[in-house]
Amino acid sequence: MPDSLTLSVNGSPITVPAGATVSAAIALAGVTLYRRSVTGEPRAPLCGMGICFECSVTIDGRAHCRSCQVLCQPGMEVRTDA
Amino acid sequence: MPDRDYDVVVIGAGPAGLAAACRAAECGRRVALLDDNPHPGGQIWRNLSGKPPKQAARWLAAAERHAVELIPGARVFDVPEPGRIAVEMFDAECRLGYRCLILATGARERFLPFPGWTLPNVVGAGGLQALAKSGLPVAGKRVVIAGSGPLLLAVARYLRTHGADVRLVAEQAPPSALLRFGLQLALRPAKLLQALALFGTRYLTSCWPVSAQGNERLESVTLRRAAHTWTEPCDYLACGFGLIPNLELAELLGCRTGEGGVHVDDYQMTSVESVYCAGEATGIGGLEPSIVEGEIAGYAAAGNLRRAQLRFPARQPHRRFAAALDTAFALRDELRRLPRPGTLVCRCEDVTIERVRACATWREARLHTRCGMGPCQGRVCGGAVEFLLGWQTESVRPPVFPARIGSIAPAPGPAGHVSDRKRPVSR
Numbered sequence: 001m002p003d004s005l006t007l008s009v010n011g012s013p014i015t016v017p018a019g020a021t022v023s024a025a026i027a028l029a030g031v032t033l034y035r036r037s038v039t040g041e042p043r044a045p046l047c048g049m050g051i052c053f054e055c056s057v058t059i060d061g062r063a064h065c066r067s068c069q070v071l072c073q074p075g076m077e078v079r080t081d082a
Numbered sequence: 083m084p085d086r087d088y089d090v091v092v093i094g095a096g097p098a099g100l101a102a103a104c105r106a107a108e109c110g111r112r113v114a115l116l117d118d119n120p121h122p123g124g125q126i127w128r129n130l131s132g133k134p135p136k137q138a139a140r141w142l143a144a145a146e147r148h149a150v151e152l153i154p155g156a157r158v159f160d161v162p163e164p165g166r167i168a169v170e171m172f173d174a175e176c177r178l179g180y181r182c183l184i185l186a187t188g189a190r191e192r193f194l195p196f197p198g199w200t201l202p203n204v205v206g207a208g209g210l211q212a213l214a215k216s217g218l219p220v221a222g223k224r225v226v227i228a229g230s231g232p233l234l235l236a237v238a239r240y241l242r243t244h245g246a247d248v249r250l251v252a253e254q255a256p257p258s259a260l261l262r263f264g265l266q267l268a269l270r271p272a273k274l275l276q277a278l279a280l281f282g283t284r285y286l287t288s289c290w291p292v293s294a295q296g297n298e299r300l301e302s303v304t305l306r307r308a309a310h311t312w313t314e315p316c317d318y319l320a321c322g323f324g325l326i327p328n329l330e331l332a333e334l335l336g337c338r339t340g341e342g343g344v345h346v347d348d349y350q351m352t353s354v355e356s357v358y359c360a361g362e363a364t365g366i367g368g369l370e371p372s373i374v375e376g377e378i379a380g381y382a383a384a385g386n387l388r389r390a391q392l393r394f395p396a397r398q399p400h401r402r403f404a405a406a407l408d409t410a411f412a413l414r415d416e417l418r419r420l421p422r423p424g425t426l427v428c429r430c431e432d433v434t435i436e437r438v439r440a441c442a443t444w445r446e447a448r449l450h451t452r453c454g455m456g457p458c459q460g461r462v463c464g465g466a467v468e469f470l471l472g473w474q475t476e477s478v479r480p481p482v483f484p485a486r487i488g489s490i491a492p493a494p495g496p497a498g499h500v501s502d503r504k505r506p507v508s509r
Binding site (some may be wrong): 017021028032049052054056068 | 102118119120125147155157172190191193200201202203205206207210211212213216217218219221298299328372429430432455456458459484
């Protein structure tokens, strides 16, 4: 298995260690806002273990994915709220 | 993924679940081991490289040897009928049948609301550790660790060894309680060493965060200790106020719960026939008791009561430790006054403390404010209001996790049946 892989976060390529989660890839890409709350507040991961849903992003077109529980795959396209 | 049937299905692949699955499979049972996380190991054995710690490696090897079917990235969102669970994966769903079910659903952190706690980079203590283990870079980051419990020390040690600049650890408990707990620690050398390894990091007792500040993300945290209040600039605030067991599935199944966990008998069986529970979901105790409980549940679910009995003695000493933990790290009253007007309690639906306080019960708050009705279904705010307002927050309905329509649709019954159903919850 290769040591690293490349995916895109908000259209920019980012290379991450193999086994990293999408949450980590987003942080590595320098993005601190993962989603906007129902009243528009910026949010980012809280629990890190799939409980809180604060890290929800769109992965390969699939909305509301918990980025902390999904492993990065080569070529994956990740979008956060802006 | 096709529907399948097993003798034993274990939910949760942390230490308790792994041990349970191995012991049941070693008795010749066909066993499935499910976990919501992408890798087995639970939170304590979670790591980036996929190369587990020694103790975990032994259990993983045993699971492979005994042909345990590991199904990671799988969340159980319903029990559509007795003996059958509904499971959703990233891009699939299925129903799995079981003769015996073992719940090893572990625990989550208790979060308490204070002004600024919803800012990006305010994370759980275990949360930041989990994220770091999943590849989040912490080297060179200024981290303040706050809240309560021995987990804070473990997190501090982990983050320090991974290059984080841990500015201080703020423990809300008073030193007198910790001293008493320390005497108990002396009986457990491994944990004592872990505490000592922290030497060099500021560890402040009777100290807690009162607010977090930042524009779009965390920039500093304000801490209080006695009459002294000051502000620490930081990149992360890792903050958790102890652990609470994950009881949603047990309650959905109608298992009796209370006093901090699922009620079980000597064989780890719950009040529901053929449903067992092991590990943190039966009460917070840590790694060793989780493994022993898992082994007992696994043997018992496989029908080998004699081998289960042989493990009883190993379970006893750990229970004292769990009791000592509760006393030492009891949350202080001042923490109930942390939320200010406008502070959000429910982060999914952005419900403020004053709107929740205007209600008399959890049920009323859910109906009138949508508190606890968002995607996390009260897993975060429930633990907070339990402490802040003394409410009982159980009100479990399927699906216990948000699920895709396509996953729910195959469930038997007329349209709307799944969401309208209310399960018995006994306490």
